[in-house]
Amino acid sequence: MTSFYLFGAVAVGASLLVIAQRNPVYSVLLLIASFGALSGLYVLLDAPFVAVIQIIVYAGAIMVLFLFVVMLLNAPHEDTEQDLERMASRRPAAAGGVRIFGGALAAGLLVELWWALTKNGGESGVFPGGAVSSVRTIGRSLFTDYAFAFEVTSVLILVAMVGAVVLARREVVTGLGRGRPPGPRTLK
Amino acid sequence: MTPLLIAQIGLTLFVFVMLLSSAAVMVYVERKVAAMLQQRLGPYLVGPKGLLQPLADVIKLMFKEELRPLAADPLLFALAPILSATAAFAAFAVVPFGADTTLFGLLREPLRLQVADVNVAILVIFAIASMGVYGIVLAGWSSNSKYSLIGGLRSSAQMISYELSYGLALAGVLVIANSLSLSDIVNRQSGTWLGFLPRWFLFVQPLGFFIYMTAGIAETNRAPFDFPEAEQELVAGYHTEYSSMSFAMFFLAEYINMVTMSAVATDLFLGGWHGPFLPESLGWIWFLLKVAAILFFYVWMRWTLPRYRYDQLMRFGWKILLPLAVVNLLVTAAGVLYFGA
Amino acid sequence: MMPTLNDYLVLSAILFAIGTAGVFVRRNLITILLSIEIMLNAVNLTFVAFGRALGAVDGQILVFFVMTVAAAEAAVGLAIVIDLFRHRESLNPDSFASLKW
Numbered sequence: 129m130t131s132f133y134l135f136g137a138v139a140v141g142a143s144l145l146v147i148a149q150r151n152p153v154y155s156v157l158l159l160i161a162s163f164g165a166l167s168g169l170y171v172l173l174d175a176p177f178v179a180v181i182q183i184i185v186y187a188g189a190i191m192v193l194f195l196f197v198v199m200l201l202n203a204p205h206e207d208t209e210q211d212l213e214r215m216a217s218r219r220p221a222a223a224g225g226v227r228i229f230g231g232a233l234a235a236g237l238l239v240e241l242w243w244a245l246t247k248n249g250g251e252s253g254v255f256p257g258g259a260v261s262s263v264r265t266i267g268r269s270l271f272t273d274y275a276f277a278f279e280v281t282s283v284l285i286l287v288a289m290v291g292a293v294v295l296a297r298r299e300v301v302t303g304l305g306r307g308r309p310p311g312p313r314t315l316k
Numbered sequence: 317m318t319p320l321l322i323a324q325i326g327l328t329l330f331v332f333v334m335l336l337s338s339a340a341v342m343v344y345v346e347r348k349v350a351a352m353l354q355q356r357l358g359p360y361l362v363g364p365k366g367l368l369q370p371l372a373d374v375i376k377l378m379f380k381e382e383l384r385p386l387a388a389d390p391l392l393f394a395l396a397p398i399l400s401a402t403a404a405f406a407a408f409a410v411v412p413f414g415a416d417t418t419l420f421g422l423l424r425e426p427l428r429l430q431v432a433d434v435n436v437a438i439l440v441i442f443a444i445a446s447m448g449v450y451g452i453v454l455a456g457w458s459s460n461s462k463y464s465l466i467g468g469l470r471s472s473a474q475m476i477s478y479e480l481s482y483g484l485a486l487a488g489v490l491v492i493a494n495s496l497s498l499s500d501i502v503n504r505q506s507g508t509w510l511g512f513l514p515r516w517f518l519f520v521q522p523l524g525f526f527i528y529m530t531a532g533i534a535e536t537n538r539a540p541f542d543f544p545e546a547e548q549e550l551v552a553g554y555h556t557e558y559s560s561m562s563f564a565m566f567f568l569a570e571y572i573n574m575v576t577m578s579a580v581a582t583d584l585f586l587g588g589w590h591g592p593f594l595p596e597s598l599g600w601i602w603f604l605l606k607v608a609a610i611l612f613f614y615v616w617m618r619w620t621l622p623r624y625r626y627d628q629l630m631r632f633g634w635k636i637l638l639p640l641a642v643v644n645l646l647v648t649a650a651g652v653l654y655f656g657a
Numbered sequence: 658m659m660p661t662l663n664d665y666l667v668l669s670a671i672l673f674a675i676g677t678a679g680v681f682v683r684r685n686l687i688t689i690l691l692s693i694e695i696m697l698n699a700v701n702l703t704f705v706a707f708g709r710a711l712g713a714v715d716g717q718i719l720v721f722f723v724m725t726v727a728a729a730e731a732a733v734g735l736a737i738v739i740d741l742f743r744h745r746e747s748l749n750p751d752s753f754a755s756l757k758w
Contacts, residue, residue: 132660136668143672143695147679152687153392153457159691160450166698173665173709178717180439182701185724188446190694190731192453192476197735198687199457199469201742230681238674245666255662255709263436263496266714266721274718281725288729295736298743 132172138165152198159194160187173255177263323427331431335408339571340370346615353619380560385460388557392458397558397565400451404572407444410437411579412499414589414600429600430499437498438486441580445482445535449475451569452537452554459557467553470626475535477633482531484641488524488648489517489584498580502588516587523644525585527637529613532577534633536570539618541629578610579603586610665706672699686738686748690731697727 142162149155163186170179270278344359344367351358359366384393414429434440449472456468493501507515518525534541555566582588586606589599624632672695679692701720708716738748745752 132664136664139668140671140675143675146691146695147675147683147688149688152685153389155688155691157392157450157454159694162695163698166702169665169668169702170705172660173705175705175709175717176434176436177439178701178705178720180436180443181721181724183443184439184446185728186694186698188443188449188479189476190728192446192449192472193731193735194687194691195450195453196469196472197739199453199465201739201748227682227684231678234674234678234681237677238670241670241674242667245663245670255659266717269714270718270721273715274722277722281722284729285725288732292732292736295733296739 131168135165135168135172138162139169153195156191156194156198160191163187163191177266320427327427327429328431331408332405335405335572335575336568338575339568340374342571342574342611343370343373343567345611346618349612349615350619353616374564377560377564382560382562383557385557387460389458389460392454393557394562396451396455396458397555397562397569398451399454400448400569401565401572403444403448403451404569404576407441407448407576408572408579410434410440410498411576411583412502412588413579413603415596428499433497433499436496438490438496438501441576442479442483442486446475446479448535448569448573451566455558455566456554459554461557463556464554467556471537471554474537474541474629474633477630478531478534478541478637481527481633481637481641482535484638484645485524485528485531486584488521488641488645491645491648491652492517492520498583502583502590505587506590514587514590514592516585518585518587521585521644521648523640524648525581527641527644528581528585529610530637531641532581533614533617534629536573536577538570538574538614540621540623542618542623574611574614575607578607578614581610582606662706662710666703669699669702669706672696672702684749684751686741686750687735689750690734690738693730693734694727697723 139162142158142165146155146158146162149158163182167179167182167187170176170182347369348358348366350356359369362368362372384390409431410433412428412430412433416426416428452475453468453472456464456466456471459465489501490496493504495501495504501517505515505517509515509519513519533539555563558566582603587602589596589603591599591602591605594601676692676694676696676699679695680689683689683692701723704716704719704723706716708714708719741753742748
């Protein structure tokens with residue numbers, strides 16, 4: 129029980145700090161801490177495979193990607209002078225209103241979920257004992273019952289890969305015959 | 317407190333101390349071997365045959381001033397070396413290094429020579445290895461120096477690229493051994509084929525071993541893949557701005573990563589503690605010998621091969637090593653299906 | 658006393674609400690993407706908890722798929738962020754209000 133509260137507190141605290149942080153680099157690192165805590169919770173739930181995959185995929189791959197992008201863009205802090213000026217000229221009080229409305233909406237969501245969960249009696253849902261799932265059973269299920277979904281996932285990854293390359297490619301204008309000729313799109 | 321628990325705590329401390337001292341020994345060995353390869357003498361003044369040189373180095377590092385660039389991010393700058401060293405130490409926790417022992421009859425139940433027996437050990441090693449990137453990236457970014465930043469970015473790109481081949485090389489062994497637990501994998505390699513050839517996975521996975529070693533060298537940022545710290549272009553890469561003990565921690569992390577990499581290679585491909593002539597209880601001697609051989613190979617490579625160019629490294633990783641690793645896994649899987657595990 | 662399914666679901670609800678709040682409140686594209694990851698992880702937690710309660714592995718397999726989708730989403734999302742940043746030198750979503758530039 130204590131480890132559940134410990135991991136839960138770390139996960140919630142780190143996630144809160146992620147959205148309270150002004151510096152994106154810290155946000156990314158705090159999110160990694162939150163994922164670590166979630167991974168601990170998965171171990172408590174007898175899912176060591178998911179716990180390790182969580183670290184490998186989320187912390188080891190996706191977050192590195194985020195960190196890379198933050199560093200490449202040199203971590204621009206939120207609301208630079210420029211942004212504020214631009215926004216003031218465009219839509220005066222809109223941004224603040226959206227924030228308050230959005231925050232209220234999120235709080236409402238939490239209240240609603242909480243209410244729904246406590247309504248049918250908080251005592252229910254004790255876990256059955258001895259349900260340790262091995263990697264073997266997961267693999268067997270994944271490659272038989274979920275084989276089609278698994279294959280579709282590989283197509284999804286391929287599409288994402290191509291999409292990312294196409295989107296992030298910096299177009300070479302100087303090379304002979306390569307890249308797009310300077311047109312109206314390159315003008316700012 | 318049962319005797320077994322005390323023994324386990326003792327084992328954990330023992331592994332920690334041994335890892336620390338292995339780094340010191342490796343510094344000495346590296347300098348000595350380098351000297352021999354280049355027909356020099358190497359360290360010989362401090363202590364008999366220069367054996368106390370690493371100790372002198374540590375004392376020197378401890379008394380140096382801890383410098384931090386003015387514009388550096390103070391928190392991350394301090395955190396980065398700690399992350400690096402922690403990841404390096406943590407990975408060894410799931411590596412078994414000997415058969416179960418009762419410590420010459422002192423214990424009633426056998427003690428497993430492994431800090432933590434996890435049934436997904438290989439994945440844990442892979443996960444911790446992928447966390448090691450953060451120490452380097454953050455060191456590069458928080459230093460606020462162009463050399464550090466470029467070194468950090470290069471290093472992380474390199475580690476991410478080679479992690480794939482590394483993982484696929486591991487997968488080949490998993491398929492054959494039919495287990496994710498390292499001690500199970502080692503135990504599958506006991507005995508011999510035809511009476512003389514040890515049942516090491518090296519002989520059924522030669523390509524896998526080659527891929528593992530190559531990717532392992534790249535993962536630990538060692539020559540000929542040591543771009544992160546290519547002196548000629550990047551000063552000292554991601555740890556350019558580090559001094560004193562924080563620099564020592566990066567240094568420590570590099571050597572401990574090498575030791576872990578060699579220990580995992582020994583468990584996966586070289587039969588772990590199994591070997592002829594010695595009884596099972598003295599298997600750790602075999603283990604140490606094999607790890608030492610791989611470490612020597614590491615040092616040997618460093619002082620023999622010139623450094624690759626960065627684009628060559630990337631091309632090699634993605635266009636040669638990764639396809640090879642995929643083919644290796646496919647052939648292995650087909651073989652297991654056809655011949656049975 | 659062991660934590661019950663309900664405890665895990667409450668925790669997951671809190672995390673999901675934090676993620677939602679992040680998407681609404683923050684004006685930085687990267688933080689918004691991070692908030693989406695928080696929401697996905699909250700859902701993953703419910704999957705694993707329900708899977709444990711039902712004694713089946715299907716929950717864990719769904720987590721596997723969610724992670725794949727998250728990886729694809731992060732790759733494409735970050736590529737778009739880089740492209741947007743190249744055009745406007747800003748990460749504030751409000752500065753991308755025009756349909757054409």
